[in-house]
Amino acid sequence: NAGVTQTPKFQVLKTGQSMTLQCAQDMNHEYMSWYRQDPGMGLRLIHYSVGAGITDQGEVPNGYNVSRSTTEDFPLRLLSAAPSQTSVYFCASSYPGQLFFEAFFGQGTRLTVV
């Protein structure tokens, strides 16, 4: 099984450019989420989805959009990239079994905005 697949692995953008980070999972998980990881800041939740057609904001949603048209895919869009969005981005998926919540993570996308 592929698990959670993120593309691309690395990306350099110029300030003001837009792009979409792709995330796909093949585990039929209902929940998907996007985090950014910055040194000393840990993981911060950007957006999440509890099922197809349902999305909600996390801790740091500004500058990012998401949509969830299928169970498998959860793309993250940067509308106008800024240097503050330089980070490592992780997508995760989970199947909520009762209250236990194991998240499966992709390998990450390292984004640099210059």
Place this chain on the structure above:
Amino acid sequence: GEDVEQSLFLSVREGDSSVINCTYTDSSSTYLYWYKQEPGAGLQLLTYIFSNMDMKQDQRLTVLLNKKDKHLSLRIADTQTGDSAIYFCAESIKRGSYIPTFGRGTSLIVHP
């Protein structure tokens, strides 16, 4: 996440025990987790504890939970160089979902 606090670094000698500490603020936390991140990789669930437990042991790993003080710890016995990684504490509570909230991560460095 501001709701989960961890120290940022821990350095130990190979063969010693490592203890990584975490404090959380939400008393309604149901599950508490430890995730491990190896260099260049995503996070993987290492172990977890349900909030009505005090301790959980899994081979070299021991998780202790003090609900009164909202304190969680992860002890790694006989630490090996392969244990060098970032360890994240996380809590899972209902805020519209059970999406985990992660701490800042503790970077464990194991010296030969």
